[in-house]
Amino acid sequence: MSAPPIIRQLPDAVANQIAAGEVIERPSAVVKELAENSLDAGARRVVVRCEDGGRRLIEVEDDGHGMRAADLRLAMSRHATSKLATAEDLFRVATLGFRGEALPSIAAVSEFALASRARDAEVGQRLSLNGGVEDGFEACAMAGGTRVSVRNLFWNVPARLKFLKSEASETGHITDQVIRLALSHPAAAFRLECDGRVAIDLPASQSLDIRIRALFGKTFADSLIALTAHAEGMQLSGFVAHPREAKPTAKRQYCFLNGRFVRDKLLLAAVREGFKGFLEPRLHGSVFLHLDVDPSQVDVNVHPTKSEVRFRKDGEVFVLVSRGVHRALEANSGNFSLLTPADAAVHAQTAMQAPRQGAPPLAPQMAPLPPLIQERYLPHAPMTHAAAPHPAAATAVDVGRRTSDVGPSQPSSSVREAPNAYHADLPPGVRRVLQLNRMYLLIETDTGVRIVDQHALHEKALFLCLDPAVSDFAAAGRQELLVPRAVELGAAEVSAVEPLLPSLAPHGIEAEVFGPTTVLV
Numbered sequence: 001m002s003a004p005p006i007i008r009q010l011p012d013a014v015a016n017q018i019a020a021g022e023v024i025e026r027p028s029a030v031v032k033e034l035a036e037n038s039l040d041a042g043a044r045r046v047v048v049r050c051e052d053g054g055r056r057l058i059e060v061e062d063d064g065h066g067m068r069a070a071d072l073r074l075a076m077s078r079h080a081t082s083k084l085a086t087a088e089d090l091f092r093v094a095t096l097g098f099r100g101e102a103l104p105s106i107a108a109v110s111e112f113a114l115a116s117r118a119r120d121a122e123v124g125q126r127l128s129l130n131g132g133v134e135d136g137f138e139a140c141a142m143a144g145g146t147r148v149s150v151r152n153l154f155w156n157v158p159a160r161l162k163f164l165k166s167e168a169s170e171t172g173h174i175t176d177q178v179i180r181l182a183l184s185h186p187a188a189a190f191r192l193e194c195d196g197r198v199a200i201d202l203p204a205s206q207s208l209d210i211r212i213r214a215l216f217g218k219t220f221a222d223s224l225i226a227l228t229a230h231a232e233g234m235q236l237s238g239f240v241a242h243p244r245e246a247k248p249t250a251k252r253q254y255c256f257l258n259g260r261f262v263r264d265k266l267l268l269a270a271v272r273e274g275f276k277g278f279l280e281p282r283l284h285g286s287v288f289l290h291l292d293v294d295p296s297q298v299d300v301n302v303h304p305t306k307s308e309v310r311f312r313k314d315g316e317v318f319v320l321v322s323r324g325v326h327r328a329l330e331a332n333s334g335n336f337s338l339l340t341p342a343d344a345a346v347h348a349q350t351a352m353q354a355p356r357q358g359a360p361p362l363a364p365q366m367a368p369l370p371p372l373i374q375e376r377y378l379p380h381a382p383m384t385h386a387a388a389p390h391p392a393a394a395t396a397v398d399v400g401r402r403t404s405d406v407g408p409s410q411p412s413s414s415v416r417e418a419p420n421a422y423h424a425d426l427p428p429g430v431r432r433v434l435q436l437n438r439m440y441l442l443i444e445t446d447t448g449v450r451i452v453d454q455h456a457l458h459e460k461a462l463f464l465c466l467d468p469a470v471s472d473f474a475a476a477g478r479q480e481l482l483v484p485r486a487v488e489l490g491a492a493e494v495s496a497v498e499p500l501l502p503s504l505a506p507h508g509i510e511a512e513v514f515g516p517t518t519v520l521v
C-alpha cells in the first residue's frame with residue numbers, strides 16, 4: 001500500500017493570511033489598498049480615520065459608485081475582481097487594483113466590516129468578518145459609497161504585531177501614505193483623522209502645485225519649477241524643486257506612473273541623473289513627477305504591492321525623465337548656480353574679498369567655517385548669509401594659501417586645507433584640519449588622524465546647544481520671542497514633531513502646531 005500524500009490543499013483562511021503577509025506589511029498598507037479601491041470606484045472624496053497608529057482602527061470611507069448586495073461576499077473571496085477578466089487585460093490595466101486580493105487578505109488578519117451602497121440601491125449592506133470568517137450580513141442606512149472598517153489589525157498574527165513600530169511611527173507611515181495618494185489624485189478630496197485630530201484636509205479639484213503647497217508649505221512650493229516632456233506613447237509632467245530643497249534621503253521624490261505611486265529604481269536613477277551637476281551626490285532633489293505611459297508598454301504585475309514596474313522601453317523612459325528634470329533645472333539656472341568646482345572657487349574668492357556682516361554663527365560651539373567648508377549648495381550671486389565668511393577666515397586664507405590655489409582648475413575632489421585662522425582656534429592636540437571633498441574633515445592630531453563627517457558634526461553641535469548640561473542656554477533663562485516664529489514643515493513632519501513638542505519646553509523652546517504645515521515657536 002502506498003503512503004498517503006503529504007501535500008495538502010491549504011484552507012482559504014490560511015492562504016489569505018499568507019497573501020496578507022505579502023501585501024499587508026503594516027497599517028499604512030491597509031490604508032493604501034482601501035483608498036486605492038475608493039479611487040478605482042471613482043470617489044471624489046476619501047476620508048481615512050485611524051486610531052493607535054492603525055492598530056485599533058483603520059476606516060476608509062468614500063463617495064464612489066459603491067457595490068451591489070450581490071457583490072459584497074464575492075469581493076471578499078480570493079482572486080475576485082471587477083477590474084480585469086483575462087490575462088491580456090493585464091496589459092490594459094487602467095485601475096490601481098487588479099489582483100483581487102486586497103480585501104480578503106486584510107479581512108484574514110483583522111476584525112473587518114465592509115458597508116456599501118450602490119448609487120441605484122435604496123439601502124446599503126454591511127458584511128462583517130472576523131479573522132476572515134463571516135459573522136454578519138445585514139442591511140444598513142448609509143449614503144452612496146463604501147465604508148471599510150478594519151479593527152485590531154493582526155490580532156491573530158502575533159508575530160506581525162511584534163514587528164510594528166511605535167504609534168507615532170505607524171501614524172507617520174499612514175500620513176506618508178495619504179500624502180502619496182493625495183499627490184497621485186489632486187482632483188479628489190482627502191481627509192486624514194488620527195485619533196480624532198485632523199492631520200490632512202484637502203479639498204477636491206486641486207491642481208498638483210496647489211496640493212503640494214497645502215502639504216509642504218508655501219516656502220517649499222515657491223521653489224517649484226514646472227516641467228513637461230513627451231516621447232512616443234509617454235507623457236511626463238510635474239515639478240522639480242529648487243536644489244536648495246534637496247534632502248539627505250529620497251523621501252521627497254514622488255513618481256507616479258499612470259496615477260500610481262511607484263518607487264521604481266529606473267525612475268529614481270533617472271531623477272538622480274537629471275539632477276547631476278546641480279547637487280552634491282549625497283543629496284536627493286525633490287520631485288513630483290506624473291508619467292503617463294501606454295499601459296501596453298508597462299508591466300505592473302511585478303510586485304504584490306505594485307510599487308515596482310517593468311517598462312518595455314526602459315531606455316526611452318530613462319532619457320525622458322532624466323532630460324525632463326535636467327532641462328527644467330537648466331532653464332531656471334538663473335536662480336541658482338551649478339555646483340561645479342569652478343563656481344565653488346569663484347564664490348570662495350568673492351566671499352574672501354568682500355566679507356559681509358551679520359553672518360549667523362553655525363552653532364555657538366563651532367568656530368565659523370570658511371566658505372569652502374560652509375555650504376553644501378552654493379546659491380548664485382548675491383551671496384547669502386549662509387555662504388558668507390567669517391572676516392577672520394578671509395585674512396587667514398590670504399596668509400595661508402596662494403589665491404591661485406583656488407583657481408578654476410582645482411578638482412572638486414581635492415583635499416583643501418582650512419585656513420590658519422581655523423588653526424588658531426584648534427584645541428590642544430590638534431595640529432591641523434583638512435577638508436575632503438567638501439564633506440569630511442581630516443583632523444591631524446598629536447597621536448593620529450580622525451575623519452569627521454562635517455554635516456553630522458554640525459547636527460551634533462546644534463543638538464548640544466539644546467542640552468542644558470552642556471550649554472548655558474537654559475541657565476541664562478528663557479526669553480519669549482516678541483512675535484512667535486512660524487516654522488513651515490511638511491504635513492507628515494508636523495504629525496511627527498507634534499508629540500515631541502512638550503519635551504522641548506524644558507529646554508526653553510515652546511512650540512505648538514499651528515495649521516497643517518506650520519509650527520509656531
Ligand SMILES: Nc1ncnc2c1ncn2[C@@H]1O[C@H](COP(=O)(O)OP(=O)(O)OP(=O)(O)O)[C@@H](O)[C@H]1O
Nearest residue numbers: 037038041075081082097098099100101102103146
Ligand atoms: N471602495 C470600493 N468601492 C467600490 N467597489 C469596491 C471598493 N472596494 C472594493 N471594491 C470591489 O471589490 C473588489 C475586490 O477588491 P480588492 O481590493 O480585493 O481587489 P482589486 O481591487 O480588484 O485588486 P487588488 O487586490 O489588486 O487591490 C474590487 O474589484 C471592486 O469591485
Ligand SMILES: [Mg+2]
Nearest residue numbers: 033037097102
Ligand atoms: Mg484593491
